[in-house]
Amino acid sequence: MSEAAAQLSDRHFRSVAELIEQEVGIRLPAGKRFMLEGRLHKRARALDCTGLNEYVERLFDHAQFETELVHLIDCVTTNKTDFFREPTHFTFMRDVAVPSLLDARRRRSNGLKVWSAASSTGMEAYTAAIVLDDMIRSGGRFQFRILGTDISTGVLRLARAGIYTREMIAPVPPDLVRRYFLAAKDPSRDEVRVVPELRRLTHFMRMNLMDATYPVDCDVDIIFCRNVLIYFDKQNQRKVVDRLCHHLRPGGYLMVGHSESMVHAGVPHLRQVQPTIFQV
Ligand SMILES: C[S@@+](CC[C@H](N)C(=O)[O-])C[C@H]1O[C@@H](n2cnc3c(N)ncnc32)[C@H](O)[C@@H]1O
Structure with a gap:
């Protein structure tokens, strides 16, 4: 050309x-x-x-x-993502969010729902799955399901496959790599795949955050909506955050990207717990 x-x-x-x-x-x-x-x-x-x-x-x-x-x-679309990106969110999920959500007096079930609302190639969703499964192995008495949604069909294909290069999983601690990834049968392919046990608990679907309604349950425990709001104008940021809040159970958490801490402005009933973590 x-x-x-x-x-x-x-x-x-x-x-x-x-x-x-x-x-x-x-x-x-x-x-x-x-x-x-x-x-x-x-x-x-x-x-x-x-x-x-x-x-x-x-x-x-x-x-x-x-x-x-x-x-x-x-x-x-810009699809940059990583395993354990902005790791304080996953530490918070493990140490604060999950214990408090499981303790909630009104809670009837011990099934946790997590939504990665701009999931890109699935690394955020699988990181959440790894952290939650690791908690269960350490004695946590709950089950979980993860939903990943994105507007881009290309990244959703990769997310569903759950296949990554060794370089991509570099941020995952080695013991968790051994437990949650399978090496390709052909050693010349420098790839690993998320174990079927985690893939079975992690579903991906196409969804546009601009839509007026979202086909997602309204009792989600934790929503990750990170590094996407930044591309929207203020009015759309507020609308999206407001809509996401309707999908959180009382006491549920919303995590946004480190440069998106102001997105809650004007959204009622949203309490800032940490600069990028909110609770309804
Ligand atoms: C930079 S990635 C962030 C991925 C992940 N949340 C993270 O923080 O690592 C932004 C993602 O948002 C998606 N996206 C952009 N506009 C969207 C929209 N209107 N609805 C749903 N997803 C959207 C893009 O396709 C892209 O995969």
Whole structure:
């Protein structure tokens, strides 16, 4: 693709940016233009477009606009994640949240529900599963289920497979690697897979945080919604946090990313327990 073909005109950039903000809430200010051009490149080539502007024209004319939109969303989302990312949340979950939730006087069951609400490739959800299973092995008397949701179909595929490279699982302590990951049968593949026992307890589905309602239980114990709110404007941040709160049981916790501690502003009934941890 020539240099000119690899660039978006002002008009084409604006139309994609508006579409993305409207569909998934992610803001693409002018400073993100270069990033967007880079990410659209591969998709435009896959569709044999002569350039990015042609890709945008075809996107809007596409007989299967909705299908192409899924690809576009996969291209523009930032999916960076890690096992044990922002580890204080998992320490808090183990030492404070789970004991307090299991102690709650009104509680009828000892089944805990955890939701990773922008799960990316599943590392956050599986980290929660590892920590909870480790608690059970140490005598914890409860069961758990984990739900991971994301807007990007590509990352959900990886999350469901639960296959990672050794480099990706570097933050997992070695004893937990031995217990919760299986090495690939073919040693030339530097990959491991989350054990079936944890995969069975961890489900993933596509869900857009911009939707007015979420098809999720309303008695979730802990919601991780980390490093995604930052892409939304203030109004959408408040709406999403408000909606998430409706899915928490009384006393349930919401964890947000370290740069998202202000997202609770204006959301009633949400108590800040730590800078990035809230309780309803
Ligand atoms: C940077 S990753 C964060 C992953 C994980 N929560 C963490 O902190 O490691 C952000 C994720 O949010 C997802 N995302 C962005 N907009 C979304 C939306 N409107 N609804 C659901 N997921 C969204 C992206 O696809 C991406 O996988």
